[in-house]
Amino acid sequence: MKLQIIAEASIKYEILFKNWGLSVLIDNKILFDTFSNYKILEKNFKKNKINIEKIEYVVISHEHWDHTGGLWWFLENNNNVTVILNKSFSKEFKEIVKSYKVKIIELESSFYQITDNIFSTGEIIGLYNNKKIYEQSLVIKKNDEIILLTGCAHPGIINIVQKVHDEFNKKISLLLGGFHLSNKSSYELKKTALQLKNHNQIGEIAPCHCTGGKAVQIIKRIFKNNYIKVYSNKTLEI
Numbered sequence: 001m002k003l004q005i006i007a008e009a010s011i012k013y014e015i016l017f018k019n020w021g022l023s024v025l026i027d028n029k030i031l032f033d034t035f036s037n038y039k040i041l042e043k044n045f046k047k048n049k050i051n052i053e054k055i056e057y058v059v060i061s062h063e064h065w066d067h068t069g070g071l072w073w074f075l076e077n078n079n080n081v082t083v084i085l086n087k088s089f090s091k092e093f094k095e096i097v098k099s100y101k102v103k104i105i106e107l108e109s110s111f112y113q114i115t116d117n118i119f120s121t122g123e124i125i126g127l128y129n130n131k132k133i134y135e136q137s138l139v140i141k142k143n144d145e146i147i148l149l150t151g152c153a154h155p156g157i158i159n160i161v162q163k164v165h166d167e168f169n170k171k172i173s174l175l176l177g178g179f180h181l182s183n184k185s186s187y188e189l190k191k192t193a194l195q196l197k198n199h200n201q202i203g204e205i206a207p208c209h210c211t212g213g214k215a216v217q218i219i220k221r222i223f224k225n226n227y228i229k230v231y232s233n234k235t236l237e238i
Contacts, residue, residue, distance in 0.1 A: 001027045001142070003149075003176070003236040006044050007035035007070075010209050010216075010230075021066030022178055022209045024149060025050065030057045030118060032138055033151050034070035041070035044233055052078045057114060059084045061151025062135040063093055066209075075100040084114065086123045088134040107136060111167055117141040121163060126155030137177070139164055140238070145203070146170045147238055150177030152210050157181070158192060161200050173203040174238065176230065182212025189215045193222040206230045 006023040023035040028050065035041050045052060058074060058081055061067055075081075079100045085093075087106040097104055105112070112120045119141070123134040133154045140147040146168050153160055157179040161172065175196065181189055193215075196202045205223050207216050208230035220227040228236070 001238050005234045007040050007232050008208050031055050032059050033067040036066040036069035038070040038073035057082050063089050067151050086134045124155040128154050145173040147174045148172050152178040153180045175202050176206035178209035179207050179211040181215035189218045193219045
C-alpha cells in the first residue's frame with residue numbers, strides 16, 4: 001500500500017496565493033482532502049500519472065476551503081465515487097456535492113469502516129475561532145499496527161490519537177497530517193511532542209500543513225530518525 005502526498009502547503013505566505021492545505025491519495029483508491037487550489041491538484045495528478053477514474057472514495061476531513069478547494073474539479077472528472085462528509089457540513093456545501101449525482105455518506109461521532117482496513121474516526125469535536133468545528137481523520141489498519149491521517153486536527157492532535165487508541169488498541173506506526181500547533185508556546189509544543197512519542201508511543205511522524213514551523217522543528221528534534229518530511233508529490237510505501 002502507498003500514500004501519495006498529492007498536494008501540501010505549510011509556508012504561510014502561500015496562503016496569499018490561495019495555495020494552502022493538504023491532499024493525500026491512499027493506494028489509488030481513497031482521496032483524503034482536496035487541497036485549496038484545484039489547478040495544483042490537477043497538475044500533480046498529471047505529474048504522478050494518476051488515473052482519476054480509479055478513485056472510489058473522497059473523504060473530506062472538514063469544510064474549510066483549504067481542504068475542499070479541489071473537490072469540484074475532482075467531481076467534474078469523476079462523479080462515480082462515494083463522498084464521505086461530516087453530518088455537520090453546511091446544507092449549502094452538501095447541496096453542491098449532491099448536484100454532481102454522487103453517493104454521499106454523512107458521518108456522526110462513530111467510527112465508520114470504509115474498506116476492509118480503512119476507517120474514518122467519524123466526527124470529533126473541536127474549536128476554531130471559539131466556535132465548534134467537527135473533523136474526521138482516517139485510520140489504516142496494517143497487521144498489528146495502524147496509520148493515522150489527520151487533516152488539520154482542530155479537535156487537538158492528542159485527543160484524536162487518544163480516541164483512535166481507545167478504539168483500536170494498537171500502536172500507531174505512522175502519524176501524518178496537519179496537527180494545528182502553530183499558535184502554541186514552545187513549552188506546549190515540547191510537551192505535545194513528548195506525549196506523542198512516549199505516552200502514545202507513535203512510531204514515525206510526518207507533520208505538515210498547519211502544524212507550524214516551530215512545532216515541526218521540535219517534533220523533528222524529539223523524534224529524530226522517526227521524523228518524515230512531507231511535501232507535494234512525495235510517495236510513502238506503508
